Amino acid sequence: MMIQRRSYPWIKSVVAVLIGVIHFIPLYITITVALKPKTDMSSRWFLPTSVDIGNFLYAIEKAKxxxxxxxxxxxxxxxxxxxxxxxxxxxxxxxxxxxxxxxxxxxxxxxxxxxxxxxxxxxxxxxxxxxxxxxxxxxxxxxxxxxxxxxxxxxxxxxxxxxxxxxxxxxxxxxxxxxxxxxxxxxxxxxxxxxxxxxxxxxxxxxxxxxxxxxxxxxxxxxVTLAVSTFFAQSSSNFGAAAAAALIAxxxxxxxxxxxxxxxxxxxxxxxxxx
Amino acid sequence: MNYDHDRRAVLPEYQHEHRSLIAKLRGRPHITNIMYLPALCFFLVFVVYPFAEGIRISFTNWNGFSQSYRYVGGDNFIRLISDGNLMQALRNTLIYGFGSTIFQQIFGLAYALLLNSHFRGRTLARTLIYLPVLIAPVIMGYMWYFMFQYSHGALNDLTAAFGMVPKDWLATGDRAVVIIVLVNTLQFCGISMVIYLAGLQTIPVTYYEAAQIDGASTRSQFLNITIPMLRPSIITSMTLNLIGGLKLFDAIKALTNGGPGYASHSVSTLIDYTYFRNQSAGYSAAMGILLFLLIMAVSLIFQWVSSRKEIDL
The missing domain is CATH 1.10.3720.10 (MetI-like)
Incomplete structure (x- = not known):
């Protein structure tokens, strides 16, 4: 189509990827929450400085x-x-x-x-x-x-x-x-x-x-859906482990x-x- | 086959055989019909029987676990009309249904139009937009909860960067309802997107070329070619979203559990609440019948309206 030939394709690329990224935000936030130990109080927008799998181990053990x-x-x-x-x-x-x-x-x-x-x-x-x-x-x-x-x-x-x-x-x-x-x-x-x-x-x-x-x-x-939801209900103070459970699920x-x-x-x- | 007897005289043997076989295949005694009996058994035991049982329970004051209960006539149904919480839930259910439907069409169509050509990043965008469709809605709800949570919530961190005071996003009833609509929309607009993408691919490019020769603007091409040609996709996508939205349960359970108070309950979550928390199984069963009728009515009306418009064209 004529219109498409006239427009700049990179604008489309930027907009499309940006929209995709917005849709990925909840998953991304869950990943950062899951990778941080309870003591890490940095914003959820930032990835942790060091990867901590303690939450995953806890989720596997406690949430079965x-x-x-x-x-x-x-x-x-x-x-x-x-x-x-x-x-x-x-x-x-x-x-x-x-x-x-x-x-x-x-x-x-x-x-x-x-x-x-x-x-x-x-x-x-x-x-x-x-x-x-x-x-x-x-x-x-x-x-x-x-x-x-x-x-x-x-x-x-x-x-x-x-x-x-x-x-x-x-x-x-x-x-x-x-x-x-x-x-x-x-x-x-x-x-x-x-x-x-x-x-x-x-x-x-x-x-x-x-x-x-x-x-x-x-x-x-x-x-799995039940395990995650009970885990969320029970561990309101331990969101890291709940996030880990959600990711595994x-x-x-x-x-x-x-x-x-x-x-x-x-x-x-x-x-x-x-x- | 008895009705083939008269032909027997005039037809050669092999042709007669052929015809009677075809008649067996197409004819009345549909012996293969027994093949749907297993499926019907499932429906009978787990849909029809529970439905009848639900009607019976809805005329009782049963609490859900005790051995004794009384038949109370239509009391539960009279209570439905005067129940403020139910009215709130009904209003919310319609907002969840129609709200998500409208937003999902807007998002889905916009994304489809954007992704309907080849450019770098297109596949990545499509993957990221569609991925949430496959995540359990209840888990998706919890993921969004990390965004909207008051303490340490990701959204509050973001607004704080712009100097705004942190808010408890889900603590206000109407705001919670809007947030749930948006969460549901963002999770499932990928479905609308792929339906529209498939629809767009069926529109012949020649239509646009002809319109361009006639000097039609992009806007008028969109209104006069794209939208009318997408009609079947629009109806399909809207029907799916509408029924999905009216049934909404998982996301509400995860994000607000119906709260604050009763402010964000849908009829579905209120049925659960009435049964397990308030222990009025009879009343809850009556709500179930109401929900069933509501969804049947809305989808029938919707189908009627959408098919009528097609004739108008």
């Missing part, structure tokens, strides 16, 4: 951040696997079979996507307590799966609709049963959209706070994002735009 990390990993892995299996399976008939009932089912799934978790707080906690699901892996996994399933079904069914029906029909003529069509023809084609499903639901589950806060009450069962996803950035952004766009 590694135990929480283990819980988060287990919960995220199992949830995502179930979400993929149940979601892909559910998407196939929804994408392929047109009927009034299926339109209704689809509408219902979209409605679940909008349900605010907190509107279910009291009954969900009550029911979970009744069936013994509080502070258990299966309890939190089933609830997280339920609330992430709609997005997975939605992405999968949109994707399956783009697969030509002729493929199904050809397989059918070769004496494939309708179920075999799914496992042999459709499923192998779902790889790219599965990457999107893993990224989107995985991030949502790893970052979950609303359900974990109420359903994981025992210290032993805490996930966000490190895995941040690293993954830096290496797989393209997939993260593409996944977000696909899920939003193809809706």
């Amino acid at each position: 951040i590694f135990n929480a990390m283990k819980n988060s990993v287990v919960i995220t892995l199992f949830s995502v696997v179930i979400i993929i299996a149940v979601g892909a399976m559910a998407a196939y008939p929804i994408a392929r079979n047109r009927s009034r009932i299926n339109t209704l089912v689809q509408f219902f799934i979209l409605a679940v996507m909008m349900v605010p978790p907190l509107s279910m707080l009291v009954p969900l906690v009550t029911i979970m307590a009744r069936i013994g699901g509080i502070s258990t892996y299966w309890g939190i996994i089933s609830v997280l799966v339920t609330f992430q399933l709609p997005i997975s079904i939605f992405l999968y069914s949109n994707f399956i609709r783009t697969i030509p029906r002729e493929l199904d029909e050809a397989a059918l003529i070769d004496a494939c049963s309708p179920f075999a069509i799914f496992y042999r023809i459709i499923l192998p084609l779902l790889k790219p959209v599965t990457a999107t499903v893993i990224i989107l639901t995985g991030v949502n589950i790893w970052n979950d706070f609303q359900f974990s806060l109420f359903l994981l009450q025992a210290q032993q069962s805490r996930v 966000v490190l895995p996803i941040s690293l993954m994002f830096l290496f797989l950035q393209r997939y993260f952004i593409q996944g977000m766009v696909d899920s939003a735009v193809k809706g």
